[in-house]
Every structure is written in C-alpha cells, then in structure tokens.
Amino acid sequence: MSGARLAVLGAGAVGRSVVELAEEYGHTVTAVADSSSAVVDPDGVDAEAVLQRKSDEGVVGDDDPDDALGAAYDVLVEATPTTLGDAEPGFSHVKQGLERDKHVVLANKGPVAERYGELRELEADSEGKIRFEATVGGAIPILSTIEDFGPTHITAARGVLNGTANFILSRMAAEGLDYEHVLAEAQDLGVAEADPTFDVEGIDAALKFVILSNVLADGDQEFTLEDATVDGITDIPGTALDLAAEDGRTIRLIGESTPEGVNVGPRLVPADGPLSVTGTLNIVQLETTHAGRLNISGRGAGGPETATAVLSDVSRLVD
Amino acid sequence: MSDTGGEVQTHTVRLELVDEPGELLRALEPISEGGGNLLSIYHERGNLTPRGHIPVEVDISCAPSRFDNIVESLRDTGVNVIQAGSERYDEELVVILVGHLVDTDLSDTLKQVESCADASLTDLSLSAPRGRDETSSARLRLKTRSGTNGDALAKLEAIAADKQLQVIQPLTEASQ
Numbered sequence: 001m002s003g004a005r006l007a008v009l010g011a012g013a014v015g016r017s018v019v020e021l022a023e024e025y026g027h028t029v030t031a032v033a034d035s036s037s038a039v040v041d042p043d044g045v046d047a048e049a050v051l052q053r054k055s056d057e058g059v060v061g062d063d064d065p066d067d068a069l070g071a072a073y074d075v076l077v078e079a080t081p082t083t084l085g086d087a088e089p090g091f092s093h094v095k096q097g098l099e100r101d102k103h104v105v106l107a108n109k110g111p112v113a114e115r116y117g118e119l120r121e122l123e124a125d126s127e128g129k130i131r132f133e134a135t136v137g138g139a140i141p142i143l144s145t146i147e148d149f150g151p152t153h154i155t156a157a158r159g160v161l162n163g164t165a166n167f168i169l170s171r172m173a174a175e176g177l178d179y180e181h182v183l184a185e186a187q188d189l190g191v192a193e194a195d196p197t198f199d200v201e202g203i204d205a206a207l208k209f210v211i212l213s214n215v216l217a218d219g220d221q222e223f224t225l226e227d228a229t230v231d232g233i234t235d236i237p238g239t240a241l242d243l244a245a246e247d248g249r250t251i252r253l254i255g256e257s258t259p260e261g262v263n264v265g266p267r268l269v270p271a272d273g274p275l276s277v278t279g280t281l282n283i284v285q286l287e288t289t290h291a292g293r294l295n296i297s298g299r300g301a302g303g304p305e306t307a308t309a310v311l312s313d314v315s316r317l318v319d
Numbered sequence: 320m321s322d323t324g325g326e327v328q329t330h331t332v333r334l335e336l337v338d339e340p341g342e343l344l345r346a347l348e349p350i351s352e353g354g355g356n357l358l359s360i361y362h363e364r365g366n367l368t369p370r371g372h373i374p375v376e377v378d379i380s381c382a383p384s385r386f387d388n389i390v391e392s393l394r395d396t397g398v399n400v401i402q403a404g405s406e407r408y409d410e411e412l413v414v415i416l417v418g419h420l421v422d423t424d425l426s427d428t429l430k431q432v433e434s435c436a437d438a439s440l441t442d443l444s445l446s447a448p449r450g451r452d453e454t455s456s457a458r459l460r461l462k463t464r465s466g467t468n469g470d471a472l473a474k475l476e477a478i479a480a481d482k483q484l485q486v487i488q489p490l491t492e493a494s495q
Contacts, residue, residue: 269489
C-alpha cells in the first residue's frame with residue numbers, strides 16, 4: 001500500500017479517529033481543521049498533540065480553517081457534521097478538493113444525500129474521485145459490496161441503519177418500557193444525543209437509504225431527502241411492542257431503497273429474523289439478481305468504526 | 320402458526336394430464352375421496368406443456384393434513400402433480416394500529432377495514448392499559464386475497480389516517 005497525504009476536515013468523533021488511526025493504515029495527515037481552527041504540516045501533523053489540544057482547548061491548531069483546504073494533500077477527508085438542504089459547508093469542501101483534482105472521501109452524509117448529481121458532475125470534470133463508504137452503516141462494507149456486485153445486480157436494499165432507534169426499540173421490547181423512559185436511559189449511556197431528533201424521527205436512516213438509492217440508481221435517477229417517506233419511532237407505545245412479541249414479531253425502524261423510491265418507518269418483522277438485530281447494531285439486506293439475498297451486519301456508528309470505513313476508502317483510491 | 324394447523328385452508332394444485340378422455344375425471348376422484356372441497360378447476364385446453372400434456376389448475380379447500388394425503392393419492396393414480404401446497408388465496412396480513420383506538424370507535428374502524436380493505440379480520444388483540452386517555456395498540460390479523468396485500472394496506476392506511484391512527488405495517492414480500 002502506498003501512503004497518502006490526508007487533509008481531514010472536521011474534528012468530531014470520526015475526524016479525530018481518522019487522525020488517530022491514519023498512521024496505522026500507512027497514511028500521513030498533513031492538515032486537520034475543525035470549525036474554528038486548523039493545523040497544517042506538510043511533513044505530517046503530530047496526531048497525539050493535535051488530539052490533546054482539541055480535547056484541552058477545543059481547537060486543533062493556530063491556523064485558519066481555510067488553510068487546511070489549501071494544504072498539500074492527496075485525499076481530502078470530509079468529516080464535518082451532516083447538514084441538510086444545500087449541505088454546506090461540506091459540499092463546498094468537496095467541490096474545492098475535486099477542482100484541485102484531488103480525491104475526496106466523505107463521512108458527511110449531506111452532500112451525497114442532498115446533491116448527489118452535482119457531486120458526480122464535479123467528479124466527472126476532475127482527476128479526483130469521491131468515495132463515501134462511511135456515510136452508510138459505519139464500519140459495514142455496504143457500498144463496496146454494491147460496487148463489487150455492480151449496482152444493476154442489486155434490485156433493492158433494506159434494513160436497520162440507525163443504532164439509536166434500534167437500541168430504543170430493542171430496549172422497549174425487552175423491558176416493556178415506554179419510549180420516553182428508554183430514551184432517557186439511552187441518553188445517559190451516550191447512545192442517544194441530547195437532541196435525538198435526527199435519529200428517532202428517522203431522518204438519519206432516511207439519508208442513508210437516500211444515498212443507497214442514489215448508488216443503486218447509478219445515474220438514472222437522483223434522490224434527495226425530500227423524495228423519502230419518513231416515519232419515526234416517537235409515537236410507538238410499549239403496548240405495540242408487547243402485541244408484536246405475542247405474535248413472534250417485533251418492531252424495527254426499517255428503511256427500504258427500491259427503484260420506486262425510499263421509505264423509512266417502523267415495521268413489523270419476525271422476532272427471530274435477520275432484521276431484528278438488537279442494541280446499536282445495524283444490518284442491511286441486499287436483494288441481488290443472481291445470488292439471492294445478502295445480509296451484512298455490524299457496527300453502524302462510532303468514531304473508530306466509521307474511521308475504518310474512511311481509511312478503507314482512502315486505501316482504495318491511492319492503491 | 321401451530322394454532323391454525325388444523326384449519327381448513329385453500330390450496331392450489333397444478334396437474335398435468337395426458338390428452339385422453341376421462342383423464343380429468345380420474346384426476347378429480349382422489350380429491351373428493353380424500354375429503355377435499357373442490358373450489359375451482361381451470362382446464363387450459365389448447366395449451367400444452369412442453370411434454371405435450373394439458374395443464375389443469377385446481378383449487379381445493381381442506382385441512383393441511385388431508386391435503387398431503389390427497390396429493391399422495393393423486394400421484395398414486397399416476398397423475399402428474401407439478402405444484403402442491405402453495406396457497407393462492409387467504410394470505411395473512413398482521414398489522415398493529417396505534418392511537419386513540421377506543422375514542423375513535425374501534426368497532427367502526429374494524430368494520431371499515433373489513434368492508435373497504437376487502438379483508439376479513441381473523442384475530443384482534445387490544446392493549447389499552449391506561450384507559451381511554453392514553454394511546455393504545457391493537458394487533459389485527461387479516462386474511463386477504465392473494466396478491467392484494469398492497470391494496471389492503473393502502474386502504475388500511477387511509478382509514479387509519481382519517482382517525483389519526485398510526486399503522487405499523489409488516490415488512491412484506493409485496494413491499495420488496
């Protein structure tokens with residue numbers, strides 16, 4: 001494997017883990033930026049020192065965030081927070097990278113879900129390529145599996161792609177508790193954020209299935225969040241899970257990507273079936289044209305897990 | 320479901336008959352003798368299988384245990400049974416309704432489901448532990464005609480939306 005120089009934008013859980021693990025994958029981080037600061041070193045930044053400073057002072061260095069975009073790098077890692085609509089500033093970051101003929105790896109779902117067509121156009125005009133395995137299912141190699149099969153050989157994708165909602169539903173079913181109760185517990189454990197809207201209203205899962213639809217459509221059709229039918233889990237009472245359990249079933253927040261579109265909502269699934277993963281696990285089922293059904297499951301979130309997907313993308317781009 | 324193991328079900332059997340007089344009658348005898356209720360016969364005259372036989376589709380209702388015996392005796396009499404046991408009718412659909420079920424007149428909801436959604440209710444479980452004020456849940460087990468689950472679900476969604484109820488749909492093959 002040949003090492004690549006990485007500019008990492010975003011110093012959240014994923015960005016920090018990329019900085020921490022890059023060396024192990026044979027890559028060098030030459031720039032890191034968060035929303036207010038940056039550190040640039042053409043010979044490679046001191047990962048440990050950068051992360052320490054981020055945790056102590058809340059900044060990664062003394063430079064301006066824009067300096068990271070102008071730094072010497074081979075692959076730009078876009079790991080800033082997901083934004084909807086115009087997907088900024090993530091989209092502009094990707095644009096600048098591609099216009100410099102550099103590769104871009106995204107962990108930020110916004111640009112891929114909301115402006116997929118434009119991204120592909122920018123990529124077509126560039127020497128650089130984009131990859132975004134980390135945007136769907138964290139560490140689980142979903143997009144590379146689709147790539148290996150070829151999008152035209154996959155007719156549908158469905159599954160559980162939000163660990164927080166899945167954790168809440170599986171705890172509700174196991175303990176017979178109501179939504180609010182389990183949500184508070186999930187927040188205490190750090191499984192749910194203080195504002196869990198994105199997760200429990202199905203938006204996060206919907207973005208991932210929109211991305212899957214974009215990949216499966218392979219340019220024939222473009223989807224955005226607006227095209228998705230989305231229902232969350234906030235109105236599901238414990239009694240619904242009890243009734244499901246009496247019948248050998250359970251309720252999961254299931255997303256589906258088909259040529260007809262994207263939908264995400266609570267669905268009844270067999271309690272002992274592959275889709276009823278428990279806790280924060282994720283699973284995706286791919287329907288293939290010649291090879292039946294594939295089930296791929298694993299950890300769909302977390303800093304090191306998602307960074308693994310980012311670094312695999314980097315290696316695929318530069319090898 | 321073990322509790323429905325003895326229930327009468329509808330079965331479709333596809334037979335291939337030699338084009339000779341009396342063949343159809345010979346094929347139907349084991350069905351009535353075996354306690355099956357003959358519902359329909361679709362005799363595709365003029366349509367030959369690759370082996371030059373005449374395909375016949377027969378719908379029978381009987382208990383599952385009897386069905387196996389019928390298929391066996393059909394085969395014993397030399398009738399070629401192509402497909403046996405796949406139900407074309409009476410598909411099952413399980414949904415959970417969530418909301419103010421009691422306040423919105425549950426029996427009216429169920430009546431609408433049966434009349435509009437072309438489905439018959441075979442089982443209902445209601446869970447409303449906190450009385451009328453709180454959200455309650457009901458599990459409906461419906462029988463629908465084969466291939467109409469998608470339509471039934473769409474109508475069910477419309478009936479529920481009218482009463483501001485949420486439908487938790489099953490992940491069905493139809494939705495795939």
